[in-house]
Structures are given as structure tokens and as C-alpha cells.
Amino acid sequence: MSAPGRPLDPWQRLAALTPARIGLGRAGSGLGTGETLRFALAHAQARDAVHAALDEAALASELKKLGLDSITLASRAAGRASYLLRPDLGRALDAASRAALEARADTSCDIALVVADGLSASAIAAQTAPFLASFLPLAQHHHWSLSPAVIVSQGRVAIGDEIGALLGARLSLLLIGERPGLSSPDSLGLYITYAPRPGRRDGERNCVSNIHGAGLSSTEAAARAAWLIDAALARGLSGVALKDESASATSPRLATDNP
Amino acid sequence: MKRVVYRHVIGAKSYVFEDLRDLMAKATPLRSGDQLAGLAASSAEEAVAARMALAELPLKTFLSEALIPYEADEVTRLIIDTHDGHAFAAVASLTVGGFRDWLLSDEATGETLAKLAPGITPEMAAAVSKIMRLQDLIAVARKCRAVTRFRNTIGLPGTMAVRLQPNHPTDDPRGIAASIIDGLSYGCGDAVIGINPVSDNLGVLGDLLKLIDEVIQRYAIPTQGCVLTHVTSSIELIARGAPVDLVFQSVAGTEAANRSFGIDLAVLREGYAAGLSLKRGTLGQNLMYFETGQGSALSAEAHHGVDQQTLEARAYAVCRAFDPLLVNTVVGFIGPEYLYDGKQITRAGLEDHFCGKLMGLPLGCDVCYTNHAEADQDDMDGLLTLLAAAGVTYIMGVPGADDVMLNYQSTSFHDQLYIRDLLGLKRAPEFERWLQEQGLTGADGRLLPQVGAPRLIASLAELVA
Numbered sequence: 001m002s003a004p005g006r007p008l009d010p011w012q013r014l015a016a017l018t019p020a021r022i023g024l025g026r027a028g029s030g031l032g033t034g035e036t037l038r039f040a041l042a043h044a045q046a047r048d049a050v051h052a053a054l055d056e057a058a059l060a061s062e063l064k065k066l067g068l069d070s071i072t073l074a075s076r077a078a079g080r081a082s083y084l085l086r087p088d089l090g091r092a093l094d095a096a097s098r099a100a101l102e103a104r105a106d107t108s109c110d111i112a113l114v115v116a117d118g119l120s121a122s123a124i125a126a127q128t129a130p131f132l133a134s135f136l137p138l139a140q141h142h143h144w145s146l147s148p149a150v151i152v153s154q155g156r157v158a159i160g161d162e163i164g165a166l167l168g169a170r171l172s173l174l175l176i177g178e179r180p181g182l183s184s185p186d187s188l189g190l191y192i193t194y195a196p197r198p199g200r201r202d203g204e205r206n207c208v209s210n211i212h213g214a215g216l217s218s219t220e221a222a223a224r225a226a227w228l229i230d231a232a233l234a235r236g237l238s239g240v241a242l243k244d245e246s247a248s249a250t251s252p253r254l255a256t257d258n259p
Numbered sequence: 260m261k262r263v264v265y266r267h268v269i270g271a272k273s274y275v276f277e278d279l280r281d282l283m284a285k286a287t288p289l290r291s292g293d294q295l296a297g298l299a300a301s302s303a304e305e306a307v308a309a310r311m312a313l314a315e316l317p318l319k320t321f322l323s324e325a326l327i328p329y330e331a332d333e334v335t336r337l338i339i340d341t342h343d344g345h346a347f348a349a350v351a352s353l354t355v356g357g358f359r360d361w362l363l364s365d366e367a368t369g370e371t372l373a374k375l376a377p378g379i380t381p382e383m384a385a386a387v388s389k390i391m392r393l394q395d396l397i398a399v400a401r402k403c404r405a406v407t408r409f410r411n412t413i414g415l416p417g418t419m420a421v422r423l424q425p426n427h428p429t430d431d432p433r434g435i436a437a438s439i440i441d442g443l444s445y446g447c448g449d450a451v452i453g454i455n456p457v458s459d460n461l462g463v464l465g466d467l468l469k470l471i472d473e474v475i476q477r478y479a480i481p482t483q484g485c486v487l488t489h490v491t492s493s494i495e496l497i498a499r500g501a502p503v504d505l506v507f508q509s510v511a512g513t514e515a516a517n518r519s520f521g522i523d524l525a526v527l528r529e530g531y532a533a534g535l536s537l538k539r540g541t542l543g544q545n546l547m548y549f550e551t552g553q554g555s556a557l558s559a560e561a562h563h564g565v566d567q568q569t570l571e572a573r574a575y576a577v578c579r580a581f582d583p584l585l586v587n588t589v590v591g592f593i594g595p596e597y598l599y600d601g602k603q604i605t606r607a608g609l610e611d612h613f614c615g616k617l618m619g620l621p622l623g624c625d626v627c628y629t630n631h632a633e634a635d636q637d638d639m640d641g642l643l644t645l646l647a648a649a650g651v652t653y654i655m656g657v658p659g660a661d662d663v664m665l666n667y668q669s670t671s672f673h674d675q676l677y678i679r680d681l682l683g684l685k686r687a688p689e690f691e692r693w694l695q696e697q698g699l700t701g702a703d704g705r706l707l708p709q710v711g712a713p714r715l716i717a718s719l720a721e722l723v724a
Contacts, residue, residue: 010720014441018658020441021440022658024673084595085599182663185630
């Protein structure tokens with residue numbers, strides 16, 4: 001419907017200044033049918049993103065094309081309901097996964113590469129390969145050794161600590177699907193943790209957030225991640241003591257939504 | 260700490276509650292955060308047994324049995340040291356169950372409840388709320404009155420205010436201004452024009468404060484502005500001469516949880532004093548703005564084995580010490596591990612509103628949910644309608660209900676129009692008059708059909724041209 005009585009200008013001009021839903025017009029006191037249904041669609045997409053299952057095989061085959069081997073593991077959260085209600089279970093590997101990692105010989109590496117579904121498997125499906133395509137050449141340039149990609153279902157951020165420790169990695173780089181917003185259902189987040197081990201606190205990680213089509217680009221995210229990893233390995237720490245001073249056009253959003 | 264075991268027998272089964280904390284937690288209607296903490300009742304019958312035992316408990320027990328030890332927690336000390344025994348005398352002989360009955364009776368008028376408020380501890384409010392149904396929480400809260408003033412009058416009978424929340428994902432001043440203009444055109448903003456900034460850079464925060472101040476001053480809007488940043492940043496901004504109207508802080512119900520927020524009572528006192536020193540209020544000097552929410556203490560591992568709803572009420576004791584202009588629970592923001600679905604969010608929102616009002620606070624509510632909670636717009640419509648019936652002091656106004664910075668859904672400019680129309684709720688009177696003078700609303704307070712942008716909107720739009 002048209003905005004009753006509202007001329008296109010200045011509302012069109014104002015609406016161009018923000019992604020917020022302004023200048024919507026009204027039907028009585030409520031929203032018009034078109035806006036009501038557009039909102040319902042955005043919410044449905046965000047909900048579907050939360051509940052979508054990670055297609056590990058498809059992801060592994062995409063990573064293979066980038067020259068990366070994969071290991072597929074699971075957290076102790078048995079399903080989505082358990083994942084949502086028990087954050088502690090999503091932070092730990094299940095027994096079989098732990099045993100599988102322990103059985104691997106000589107795994108020491110610079111970077112444990114972990115890919116966890118988090119709160120948006122669709123973010124992982126959409127953003128992982130483009131990000132790694134930009135990141136891998138930078139890692140090669142720095143001569144960093146990488147673990148195989150560890151794909152974890154029902155994983156939260158801190159699961160990278162256990163995995164990184166079991167692999168004997170100097171640092172973990174964890175890719176995770178972020179809490180979906182209405183306007184960004186497939187947003188990827190990166191967490192970098194120096195000397196990963198269970199018990200690390202969030203203040204000991206660096207985060208690059210909001211990686212999606214309308215947010216931070218894969219190329220820029222890769223550059224920022226490489227800068228942070230280089231600085232973390234050089235200084236022997238990560239987290240609040242390591243400020244992002246990479247020469248980047250835009251500043252990253254704060255990571256307030258730790259999945 | 261004094262420990263008393265509580266028991267309740269149902270049929271052949273004797274339920275034992277190991278102390279008052281345990282009794283309170285198990286009496287709490289089911290929610291995921293208490294289950295996560297391992298505090299919830301293990302069966303439906305146990306929960307009712309706990310409620311029955313709690314109903315028989317003398318109210319004054321809460322003055323001698325602290326849920327969190329006096330020595331260990333400054334919030335407990337604040338509660339006990341500022342308790343008004345004279346005000347409490349009116350209900351001192353009652354049990355928790357008797358207190359519920361009294362609250363529902365005609366004896367408990369707005370006036371008697373206002374006099375009683377300083378005598379009610381958060382634990383008493385939480386206890387009685389646990390044995391109340393939604394209709395009780397609504398009926399009693401509606402009788403409570405809390406009126407506060409800065410540049411307008413918030414909380415008068417028959418009114419509901421709205422915080423205009425014009426957040427932007429990169430703090431872009433023109434983008435924020437665009438949302439402010441939109442919100443004003445819907446008659447929003449009498450509670451506060453309040454921005455959640457992305458940045459914690461003092462330069463950016465100062466610029467946002469100047470932006471709001473310029474809009475308020477240029478158009479002589481009878482309202483107040485706020486950038487919702489850490490209290491220590493507000494103190495620093497005040498020292499640098501920034502136009503700070505309201506001093507904001509998130510608070511919780513235990514000393515340890517507050518420390519995880521980087522605050523204690525001393526720094527809140529400092530922030531309050533800094534705000535007062537500017538004397539920017541024209542009608543009054545209520546200038547603190549607090550946000551709270553069930554689950555924050557557990558999330559900070561600072562809950563002392565106490566259920567999340569009781570801890571939320573304790574946060575109101577912190578708020579009460581600073582004569583705030585505004586307090587709101589951000590009820591559905593924390594996520595499903597604390598409040599799982601629409602049912603739990605609805606109950607929590609009404610509990611929080613009731614407890615805050617009973618304690619004498621101007622309680623508002625961010626009626627909201629995240630996309631990983633089992634909730635949707637229907638749940639929000641329900642909670643908004645129930646809270647407005649309960650006399651909620653204010654709600655949020657977010658463009659199209661979609662906060663593009665915080666990634667959650669709250670109430671929209673349209674939602675507040677709906678509830679005003681439904682229940683005949685007016686805005687703060689000074690703001691209501693201003694809207695009429697600007698030609699945005701008619702004498703009945705309803706929006707006028709906007710044939711061509713009214714002068715104000717056209718002029719405001721020039722600001723961002």
C-alpha cells in the first residue's frame with residue numbers, strides 16, 4: 001500500500017539514510033498488509049536459519065575444492081533444542097569426537113581451523129568457502145601451518161578451545177554462524193584465540209563479526225583475520241589486550257552476540 | 260547465615276526445601292534459566308508444594324533470613340540498611356499468602372501501596388509474585404503509581420510513555436536522525452530519545468549526545484535524551500562538557516553481577532551526582548535510566564544459587580536507591596536459555612513490572628524477543644496488551660519493530676499507536692501538548708492525517724539534507 005498522505009519526499013530521502021524500517025506508512029494504527037508480510041518473511045528466514053541443519057558433506061566437498069581436508073565432529077548437544085537450552089553442552093565435544101581427535105598422531109600446527117554451525121548453519125553454508133578462498137592465500141603467504149578443517153555441529157564459540165588444545169595448535173581460528181538478525185540471517189563471525197585451551201574467557205578472544213552480503217566482505221574479513229593472527233602469534237596473546245589496528249576502511253561491529 | 264529447612268506435605272509425600280533460596284527457586288513458575296542453573300523444581304507437584312509452603316511463610320522472615328549473606332554482598336546490605344520498618348508495619352503481621360490476598364483487596368489502594376513501597380524488600384515482592392497468576396500481577400500493578408519528572412511528567416494515571424530508540428548499525432548520525440524524525444511523526448519519544456551506540460569511543464558518544472540535544476533544543480521538545488553507554492563513560496562525558504540529560508546503566512541484583520558489568524554502588528552514586536551537577540531537568544531531577552533483565556546474574560556466574568526472578572527484583576533495589584526517571588526490564592533479549600518461549604517471556608515481563616511497581620519504581624518494559632527464542636509478533640502483541648492493561652510506565656518505539664543494531668525485535672511506532680487507541684492511553688501531558696502545537700496530533704491525541712509533511716517534519720528533514 002502507499003503511505004497514506006505521505007509525499008515521497010522527504011521520506012524516501014530519509015529512508016535511504018538507514019537500514020531501519022522507517023517511512024512505512026500505516027493502515028489505521030497498524031502496519032499495512034505488505035509491510036506486515038515482509039516482516040513475517042524476514043522473521044521466517046531468520047527462524048529457518050536458526051533451525052537449519054549443517055550439511056557437513058556438502059561443506060567438506062566445497063573445502064576439498066580449496067585443497068582442505070576435513071574432519072566432522074559433534075558437540076555434546078544432541079539436537080537444536082538441547083543446543084539452545086544448554087550452552088554448556090555446545091561448548092564441549094561428545095565422547096566419540098574427542099576420542100577421534102585424540103587418536104590423531106602428530107597434529108601440531110600453527111592454526112586450528114574450526115567451522116561451527118553456531119546459531120546459523122546457513123551463514124556457514126553461504127560464507128565459509130568465500131572467506132577461506134580469501135584467507136588461505138594469506139595464510140600461505142605467512143607460512144602458517146593449518147589443521148584440517150574441523151567441522152562441528154551444534155557448536156558454540158568455546159568448543160574451539162578444546163579442539164585447539166587437542167590438536168596442539170598455537171592458535172585457533174573459529175568460524176561460526178552468528179545470531180540471525182531480521183535483516184541479516186546469514187552472518188558469519190570469526191573468533192581468534194591464542195593458546196586455546198578449555199577455560200579461556202571471552203575477553204581472551206578477538207572477533208571479526210558481521211560477515212555477510214550486506215556487511216563486511218569476505219576479502220576484508222580475511223585481511224583483518226590475517227592481521228590479528230599475525231599480531232597474536234607475534235605478541236603471544238589475543239583478546240582485549242590486542243586492539244585491531246589493521247588499516248581497514250571500516251571498523252568492525254562489536255561482537256555482542258556470542259553464539 | 261541462618262539456615263532453616265522448609266517442608267510441605269502433600270498426601271503421602273513430604274517435600275523438603277533446604278533453605279529459603281531453595282524454597283523460592285522451586286516455587287518459581289518454570290523457566291529455562293532456573294533449569295540451566297539446576298535450581299528449578301523437579302516436578303510440577305514439587306513446584307506447587309513450594310508455593311504452598313511459601314504462602315505460609317511470614318513476610319517478616321525476609322528481614323531476618325538473607326538469601327545472599329549481608330557480609331558478602333552490598334546489594335543485600337543496601338536492601339537491609341534502607342528498609343523502612345515504619346512503612347512495613349502495615350503488612351508486618353501477614354504471611355506471603357495473606358499479603359497476596361491483601362494486595363488484591365480494596366484496602367490496597369494506590370495511596371496505601373505508595374506508602375508501603377519503601378517497606379517492601381525485593382525478596383518480599385518476588386515471593387508474593389511467585390504465588391500470583393497473571394491477572395493478579397496485572398490487577399495489583401495497575402493500582403501502583405510512580406510519577407517521575409525531568410522535562411516532562413511520566414507515569415500519570417491514564418498515560419503511557421514511549422522511548423524513541425533510533426539505533427543504527429554504524430552510529431551514523433544522519434541515519435539516527437532519520438529514525439528520530441520518523442518516531443516523532445508517530446508521536447513517540449516522551450520517555451526519552453535514547454540511542455544504544457555501537458561505539459564506546461567518547462568522541463562518537465559526545466557527537467550523538469549533541470545530535471539529540473540539538474533536536475530537543477531547536478524544537479523545544481519537552482523530553483530528554485540519552486546515549487545508553489557505560490556509567491563511567493557518562494561521567495567522563497559530563498566532565499568534558501557534553502550535554503548529558505539521563506545517566507544510563509545496566510544493573511543486576513548481586514554485587515558480583517554488577518562487578519561483571521564494571522560497576523558498584525559507589526560508581527552509580529558518582530554517576531548520579533555528576534548528572535545532578537548539570538541541573539538540566541526543568542520539571543524535576545529524576546535523571547537515572549536503568550535497564551535490567553532476568554538471567555543476567557546467572558550469565559555472569561554471579562547468582563549465588565538464587566532464582567533469576569528474585570535476583571531481578573533485587574536489581575530494582577539498586578535502581579530505587581537513585582530515584583530514577585526510567586527503569587525497564589529488557590525481558591526477551593537474553594535468549595532462550597533463560598526464557599525459552601513466548602509463555603515464559605510473557606510471565607517474566609508481568610512479574611518484573613509488578614515487582615518494580617510494588618517497590619515504587621517507574622517500571623517500563625522492552626517487550627522483545629530474539630530470533631532463536633520460541634516467540635514471534637503474536638507473543639509480543641499479547642505481552643504489550645497485558646502490560647498496558649497493567650499500567651506499564653513506558654515501552655520502546657523501534658522503527659518497524661526491527662532493531663538493526665542490536666538484532667532483536669521490540670515494539671514499534673505502530674504498536675504504541677495500537678495500544679493507545681485500544682486503551683485510550685495518553686502521552687506525558689507536556690509532550691502531548693507539544694505534538695498538538697506542531698500539528699501532528701489533534702485534540703484527542705490521535706495522529707492527524709498527514710497531508711503533506713507538517714512543518715516540523717519538513718524542517719527536521721532539512722537537518723539531514
